Amino acid sequence: MALREFKKDREYLSANYDRLIQEHKDQFVVIQDEHVVSSGKELGEVLAKARGIIGDAVNHSVVKYLSTRKTEMVV
Amino acid sequence: MRITGTIPKEDLIFVPVEFKIDKFKLEGSADFLIDTGSTTSFINESVVRKIKLDYSQLLYVGNSTGVGGEAEMYEIEGFTRLFFEAGNERKECPRKNFRAMKHNFCEHIPLDVQGKVLALEGILGMDVIKGWRLAIAGSNYTLEV
Numbered sequence: 001m002a003l004r005e006f007k008k009d010r011e012y013l014s015a016n017y018d019r020l021i022q023e024h025k026d027q028f029v030v031i032q033d034e035h036v037v038s039s040g041k042e043l044g045e046v047l048a049k050a051r052g053i054i055g056d057a058v059n060h061s062v063v064k065y066l067s068t069r070k071t072e073m074v075v
Numbered sequence: 076m077r078i079t080g081t082i083p084k085e086d087l088i089f090v091p092v093e094f095k096i097d098k099f100k101l102e103g104s105a106d107f108l109i110d111t112g113s114t115t116s117f118i119n120e121s122v123v124r125k126i127k128l129d130y131s132q133l134l135y136v137g138n139s140t141g142v143g144g145e146a147e148m149y150e151i152e153g154f155t156r157l158f159f160e161a162g163n164e165r166k167e168c169p170r171k172n173f174r175a176m177k178h179n180f181c182e183h184i185p186l187d188v189q190g191k192v193l194a195l196e197g198i199l200g201m202d203v204i205k206g207w208r209l210a211i212a213g214s215n216y217t218l219e220v
Binding site: 010028064 | 091104106121122125126
């Protein structure tokens with residue numbers, strides 16, 4: 001059940017990516033139930049704020065960094 | 076179980092995974108990158124912090140080396156259970172002593188680069204993938220878990 005909600009939120013991010021990156025440039029965002037519940041530059045603060053709003057549901061929320069810098073990923 | 080999808084423009088295949096860590100009774104969901112270039116699977120720092128997993132409760136096993144440098148690797152004692160879903164199917168993949176990565180960035184690493192590295196949620200490396208079948212045809216992929 002939790003994974004289904006997670007998938008829905010990642011689809012929301014994908015469908016709204018262009019708008020969200022304009023609103024949250026180079027920031028972390030936490031998405032839950034198709035809403036951005038927290039955003040900011042520092043991961044710890046963003047997660048703490050999200051946890052204060054949605055509690056342990058943050059564990060299954062989508063957390064992404066919306067970077068405006070195009071970089072190639074080599075892992 | 077067969078997971079299918081289209082490779083996005085970033086040319087990276089991410090698979091959504093729910094996971095449960097027996098020892099700490101913690102659970103979460105994360106996107107795992109399918110990485111045939113990695114020998115080891117792990118959850119990355121953003122996920123560790125998201126679920127409030129405490130590094131001090133984990134066993135430090137050494138540094139992991141990649142093209143981008145090194146990072147600390149920790150072992151999560153006991154079983155970490157990975158769950159995959161496709162349609163109405165759900166499959167559990169228990170992994171013993173799963174790993175967690177921690178980064179220590181040098182000052183010269185730009186903040187946005189740090190953000191990108193931190194936000195990588197998890198890696199499914201060859202230790203997990205080698206038991207699967209991965210097929211890529213054009214921009215479509217099929218993963219048989």
